[in-house]
Amino acid sequence: MALRTLPAQGELGHVFGRFIDADAPVAVTAYDGSVAGDADAPNRIDVRTPLAMSYVFSAPGELGLARAYVTGHLGVTGDLYTVLRALTAVIDGLSVADKMWIMRRLGTRYLRPVPVPPEEAPSRVRRGLLGLRHSKARDSAAISQHYDVSNRFYELVLGPSMAYTCACFPEPDATLEQAQFHKFDLVCRKLGLAPGMRLLDVGCGWGGMVAHAAEHYGVRALGVTLSREQAAWAQQDIAARGLADRAEVRHLDYRDVAETGFDAISSIGLTEHIGARNLPFYFQFLASKLRDNGRLLNHCITRPTTKETNHTGPFIDRYVFPDGELEGVGSIVSAMQDNGFEVRHSENLREHYARTLAGWCANLESNWTAAVAEAGVRRARVWALYMTASRLGFERHKIELQQVLGVKVDAAGNAAMPLRPDWGV
Structure with missing residues (x-):
């Protein structure tokens, strides 16, 4: 033309x-x-x-x-x-x-044809050639698209904690590292972890929750991730911290975990990759892995209501989280209630995620030259744009971060929960 x-x-x-x-x-x-x-x-x-x-x-x-x-x-x-x-x-x-x-x-x-940047994932229709939405093959490809960029790149952006999920700031002036430590500790306390217990962490990332629970609560922890790069980094970190006797991270789909009888399960940032139609199976499966009175802590980004589309926008879908879906917390709670869990507590950490993203953006900016050398300038721009836009989304109440705690009650109806929450702030 x-x-x-x-x-x-x-x-x-x-x-x-x-x-x-x-x-x-x-x-x-x-x-x-x-x-x-x-x-x-x-x-x-x-x-x-x-x-x-x-x-x-x-x-x-x-x-x-x-x-x-x-x-x-x-x-x-x-x-x-x-x-x-x-x-x-x-x-x-x-x-x-x-x-x-x-x-x-x-x-x-x-109006003229312009080349699509190579960093952009194929459309949803073309991704269908990899299999049905949220099939194992397609989920594996989607996770690799985002997480297998470079462990060093993520070290530059996330900081020493290598935690790629919402932190929880105990005080307004807490550092990002202090807030990530507090987040993992809060999850451990909500799960009621104690020495000798067995923890399953699905979608474990670089193993932050696994290592924290093993080191500070004396549990035996297993983490699984679809990212080969994450699993390799996590195993090295676990060994370096002297935790190999009670902590492990596997490159594995959560659906392929064979062990059962866990005392607790943490799902921190995985539900966004599950898909709304798969939530019933997801929670049924996790419930099947728990012993009676075992607890699940589900930590994920949610929509402000249940009336909005589950699909993410085109930028996030093409450049950041292919096939990602976000549901309202009401949908999460309903799926948990209907598939093996009694819901005991819910907490919105929306403002905390805005602060977390501000910290990641600051890390990327201060390490820009090294990040570009590691992942390329276009990939660095993608991360800068999506993290900044996400920060605005949390601040403007376009998205939320919800932690929902559930328990698998026994046949007699016992939940083995404290009369009042005992995990503090």
């Missing part, structure tokens, strides 16, 4: 200037030399090439913006969080008439 002449000098600035005030906290600079907003603003969106606009108009919404940013045709100067927060406010404020006006003014000039 033949391209029309590029817009006249300053036209992009004129269009953007309709929606960005001169005193806005973020400015827009364009390759045509135009500026919208304060040219001296420390935080800017830089439309570096015409291809940036082609990406945006070829896939309107978050996917087009993400493609433009990941490829570097759209850049950010200053603080990505401030820029994204301001951009989100502008986009949320656009009416249908505003969007139509932009399309009439600019759209046809940039």
Whole structure:
């Protein structure tokens, strides 16, 4: 398709200037030399090439913006969080008439095929060639897409704890490492762990929960993960900490765990990968692995209501967590109740995840050069964008983080739970 002449000098600035005030906290600079907003603003969106606009108009919404940013045709100067927060406010404020006006003014000039970045996962339809959604083969491919980037890259982003799930800040000024320690300890206390017990940690990541429970609570802990890289790192860490006699991490699908009779199960950040239709089987399976009076702590990202779609948006689905699904906490609780568990406690850690993500973003920024050398600049941009956007999502109550504690009661109805929660804050 033949391209029309590029817009006249300053036209992009004129269009953007309709929606960005001169005193806005973020400015827009364009390759045509135009500026919208304060040219001296420390935080800017830089439309570096015409291809940036082609990406945006070829896939309107978050996917087009993400493609433009990941490829570097759209850049950010200053603080990505401030820029994204301001951009989100502008986009949320656009009416249908505003969007139509932009399309009439600019759209046809940039409508042309653009290459999809290689970091982008295939569409849901094409992923179907790998098997049914949430089949073992497709889940394995999805997990590898995200987690088998580079253990060193994750060390740079996550810090020494290597915990890739929401931390729990005991005090407002607690460090990220202190908050991750507190999170693992809180899970152990909610599960009522004691020396000699057996713990199963499904979706164990780099083994943080497994190691913490073995070291500080004297349990025998087994963790399973679909990421080969995570399992190798975790086993080395367990050996280095002198825990190999009572802690183990296997590269294994949770559905292939053969052992039973566990005293407790922790599921920290796995439910997002299970799928709404599979929740009944998931909790039935976990209940089958527990002894009577055994407890399950399910820790996962949730929707604010049960009325929203379970599917994640196109950016998260294509670049971050292929096939990921988020349910409302009511759906999680119902699935637990209907499939072997009495629900005893629920806690929302939404604000804690916003703080956690802020810490990860700060780590990535301070280690940017090393992270780019390890995983490539495009992959680093993906992580910066998704973590920043997720932080805003938690702050704006678009998503939540819920911990739900269940117990497998015995035939007589005994739960062996304390009369009041005894795990503190």
